[in-house]
Amino acid sequence: MAQLEVLYNAECPICRREIEHYKRLSGDDLAYVEITAQTAADWGLSEDQAAKQLHVRRGAQISVGVEAFVAIWRQLPYFWILAPIVNFKPIKAVSSVIYRRFLAPLLFAAHKRRRRRGGAAGS
Template structure:
């Protein structure tokens, strides 16, 4: 089975901490890739598209959002217990709505503000 690749926003302190934790406990099961213009393009995404939600890839299959989290959790000690729970259809639907309509947009908006501050825009 191909290694699971995780495309994540290393500029986001929450995302970075979470992925660093996953890396520590995963052994060699995860390949974590920071979002850059090149890495996003390699996944067929713009940097903004990549930063809007978590993406994972195994071979040619790309999963986004809650499905990406479930794929990661399936491979991690202790977290594997969460995968079937969150993947249970009613929970997955609710989790997906909360993540895609609330959490991911809030994190992306914070990311854009951080990038603007770094660039000196809006000061």
């Protein structure tokens, strides 16, 4: 089975902090890929598309948003118990709406503001 790759926005302080936590727990079980123009293109995305939501990939299969979180959590100690709960259809539906309509857009808007201010490198 191919390794799960996580495409994440290292310029986002919240995203970076969460991924750093996952890295400590996962060891070499997951591959973490920072978003750049090249890595986004390798995934068939623009940088903005990649930064709008969390993406994971195993082989050719890409998952986005809550499905990406569930895929990561399945492989992490402690979090594995959360994965089936969030993946339960009613919870997943509500979580996906909250993530897609509120959380991800807020994080992306903050990302764009940081970039406009030129604070991307030091955020």
